[in-house]
Amino acid sequence: MTIVAMVLVSFGVFFLTAGAVGLIRFPDFYTRMHAAGKCDTLGSLLVLIGLACYEGLHLTSLKLLVIALFIFITSPTATHAMARAAKRNNVPWWTPDGEERRR
């Protein structure tokens, strides 16, 4: 069970680091939000589920799963709210020919 927990937590840290690198490297607000929203949700979820696997069947693992469910619901909701705020305020997006396009 410890091996499974270590593998899950390592994958979670990989996804968190990939999300952070995407948040730096992407050229545009919407693509940055693409990296931040999904990679962050999946990374936190994998770390918490891995720790719950290490704990076994216990009240602590139940609390960990409740936190994971909460993050699974709320993190996409926050991302959606911020993307809607950007869309309604005409934040420009990136195009390959270098000009900023608005709508």
Add this chain to the structure above:
Amino acid sequence: MWYDFLLAISVLILLAAGLSLYRVVRGPSILDRVVGVNVIGTKTIAVIVLTGYLFERVEFFLDIAFVYALINFVGALALASYFERKGVDSRPVRRGAAP
């Protein structure tokens, strides 16, 4: 071995949070900063739970992590709603340019 593994994982997550801090410091618009703060908060939840395992007080730290997740969610929603009504200045800031 498990202790050292969790310590290394915590340090790696904190390094990723430091990478995200770059976007908070020089994001072109205010929403980029909000996204960076939200990402750092989500990483902090994982670090709080790992700190509980390092100190062997998991029960307390799990409650702290849950409250932190709640505050992170409410703060992100409040900031998004506020800047949706107020408006976003999305032009990139040129340093050293004449105003």
